[in-house]
Amino acid sequence: MFRTLLFHLLFWIEQLCTLPWLVYGLWLEKRGHTDRLRALARARNRIWTRCQLAWGGVKVRLHGTVDLPADRGAVVVSNHQGAFDIPLLGRCLGRDVAFVAKIELSRVPIVGTWMRFMGCQFIDRADRRQSLGVFKAAGEELRRGAWIVIFPEGTRSHRQEMALFKKGSLSLAVKAGAAILPVAISNSWKIQGASMDPIRPGVVDLHILPAIDPTRLTPAELDGLSEKIQADIAAKLGVAVPPPG
Numbered sequence: 001m002f003r004t005l006l007f008h009l010l011f012w013i014e015q016l017c018t019l020p021w022l023v024y025g026l027w028l029e030k031r032g033h034t035d036r037l038r039a040l041a042r043a044r045n046r047i048w049t050r051c052q053l054a055w056g057g058v059k060v061r062l063h064g065t066v067d068l069p070a071d072r073g074a075v076v077v078s079n080h081q082g083a084f085d086i087p088l089l090g091r092c093l094g095r096d097v098a099f100v101a102k103i104e105l106s107r108v109p110i111v112g113t114w115m116r117f118m119g120c121q122f123i124d125r126a127d128r129r130q131s132l133g134v135f136k137a138a139g140e141e142l143r144r145g146a147w148i149v150i151f152p153e154g155t156r157s158h159r160q161e162m163a164l165f166k167k168g169s170l171s172l173a174v175k176a177g178a179a180i181l182p183v184a185i186s187n188s189w190k191i192q193g194a195s196m197d198p199i200r201p202g203v204v205d206l207h208i209l210p211a212i213d214p215t216r217l218t219p220a221e222l223d224g225l226s227e228k229i230q231a232d233i234a235a236k237l238g239v240a241v242p243p244p245g
Helices: 002-017 019-030 034-056 085-092 103-107 111-118 128-143 171-176 219-223 225-237
Strands: 058-063 074-078 098-102 121-123 147-150 179-186 202-208
Touching: 002 034, 019 034, 019 111, 034 058, 034 085, 034 111, 058 085, 074 085, 074 171, 074 225, 085 179, 085 202, 098 103, 098 111, 098 128, 103 111, 103 121, 121 128, 128 147, 128 171, 179 225, 219 225
Parallel strands: 058 202, 074 147, 074 179, 098 121, 098 147
Antiparallel strands: 179 202
8 A cells, every 4th residue: 555655646746847848848839849849748758657667566578579660650459457558558669659548538637738748639438520530630640650559448457358349449540551569468457457446566468469551451351350459469368359249
């Protein structure tokens, strides 16, 4: 419990310490200096992810390497076990990433603003028109070479097993012609499932699977792509693919 309380205290101290840089970021955003704003956000994010993993006592065993050109946009497709998945992916892929996240996160003080600066896209699940606009904006980012993380389960599983990937979750990558990078996160749920659960230091295995180019797939392969990726991730986790429905 002491580690958990200390972690949350350090989390908000770090957030408050970024306020001068956040104000500078707002100034850059207002004047349309997008490249400088993203550079600022990415530099800050590298510090944040390093701190999060260190304060949580998280050690990572990395399996596999990224086999994509440096300028190729990609959708990172990952299972979602717990609260530390975001700093894990932000730290361990060797690339700066943004996330497709629920719109509620955009309203969290300081945190939501930094996420916006990073290029994160916020979806209102109750508003289909807004969601379509978000995916259009994300597609433009991908065509400019960005890396965007999606969690096709839609929420944290809080366990080793996965929920079924949501239908159409890979449409963003397919429509943008971006590469797809499947990633399997194993045992992060044991460290912390929900954000307010106790933190228990431990080891997480992060498996980087071979990248997929959707532009080279047949219509039949595209139709079964979500199922194939989930099966590949499940194999790394040592669990069964959840049944439909």
